[in-house]
Amino acid sequence: MQIRALVADTRPLRNPHFRRLWRANIVTVIGAQLTVVAVPAQIYADTGSSAYVGLTGLFGLVPLVVFGLWGGALADVFDRRVLLIITTVGLIVTSGLFYLQAAAGSTNVWLLLCLFSVQQAFFAMNQPTRNAVLPRLLGPDLLPAANSLNMTVTQAGAIAGPLVAGALIPVLGFEWLYLLDTFTLLATLSAVVRLPPLPVEGAGTGTPGLRSIFDGLAYLRGHPVLMMSFVVDIIAMVFGMPRALFPQIAHESFLGPEEGGLAFAALFAAIPAGAVIGGVFSGWVSRVSRQGVAVLVCIVVWGVAMAGFGLAVALADQWRTPMLAAAVAMLVVGGAADMASAAFRVSMLQASASDAVRGRLQGIFTVVVAGGPRIADVAHGASAAMVGTATAAAGGGVLVVVLTVVAAIAVPSFVRYRVTRPAAL
Secondary structure, X not given: OHHHHHOOOOHHHHOHHHHHHHHHHHHHHHHHHHHHHHHHHHHHXXXXXXXXXXXXXXXXXXXXXXXXXXXXXXXXXOOHHHHHHHHHHHHHHHHHHHHHHHHOOOOOHHHHHHHHHHHHHHHHHHHHHHHHHHHHHOOHHHHHHHHHHHHHHHHHHHHHHHHHHHHHHHHHOHHHHHHHHHHHHHHHHHHHHOOOOOOOOOOOOOOOOHHHHHHHHHHHHOOHHHHHHHHHHHHHHHHHOOHXXXXXXXXXXXXXXXXXXXXXXXXXXXXXXXXXXXXXXXXXXXXXXOHXXXXXXXXXXXXXXXXXXXXXXXXXXXXXXXXXXXXXXXXXXXXXXXXXXXXXXXXXXXXXXOOOOHHHHHHHHHHHHHHHHHHHHHHHHHHHHHHOHHHHHXXXXXXXXXXHHHHHHHOHHHHHOOOOOOOOO
């Protein structure tokens, strides 16, 4: 019984609709990671330029922001099952087009970047809709467990996908990775088609535009607990995500080769590995009623872990191998804490918001989750140039802790937020 209480809560899998979506996601997320790796690899192979590879950030972020917000608005008007079918078909078509251009031997980088933008647009509309349907499929008490299960699969794919892609590209070529992604998406389409109709309760009329998006933002202003769930995530990611420093740290602090190496791979894999470990042992999240406090504790742990990571980097010159292990361990702890924080924050959004605005709030969540680390890349890169990588990483972690405490004091209703748990839990 103690072991069952420790490992992931699998009760959401008793729901046949959630179970089909979750199982399909296991293969789909690995397929998606194949494309995530193949696109920049093909661009570099075609151009030999890291500058062109860097354009994937711009071509990916813009549609993610625009269509993440608009897709959330659409999910508050139209039947969400229909919207999931349309966006999943769109992802399948764009993945198929990736295959066709690679199979035809195209070296047109702008075609590849435009296809990438279209794919990210469909993804940005799909994700808010997918998250918004969970409260209609599951009870509020199962949402933290369901989100933990979903995030565990996503993070596991973030580890397995690049490893598989790295091994397959030299053997099969880019076109076959795109084709594998296309076929894996069919599993998700099958699961989505079998969902029941999911019309929005209290939905508006007409085609949503900017007014609808602004209404969603206005809803947040009137609900400080929900607003805080975004604020603390921005604090954690913008000030505490040091991934932009990993290449320099791996090379300068741990003496890895400039093009990568073991230290480089270990640093990049550590946070998603921690998230997977946290997901496997996430049985406790379903028993937490004071979710506001839980989010704050998780983010403070994340900040402390990132400060510890910076300290390990600072001591690398004296004890290189032990400090590499310590740095990776701190990132693993941070990844586990971030997974738990995200599970609680998504659950709070899903359970507290009315169904009529749930899609728009999930759209904002998608933008925040995607945009925060990209802002962090710029901020950490600039600060490291001035004060060094160790100070930038450690200082960012300390700022996360300080700003999280300030935010908690400023919005005490977030600290008091709690949900009612069934007596059986």
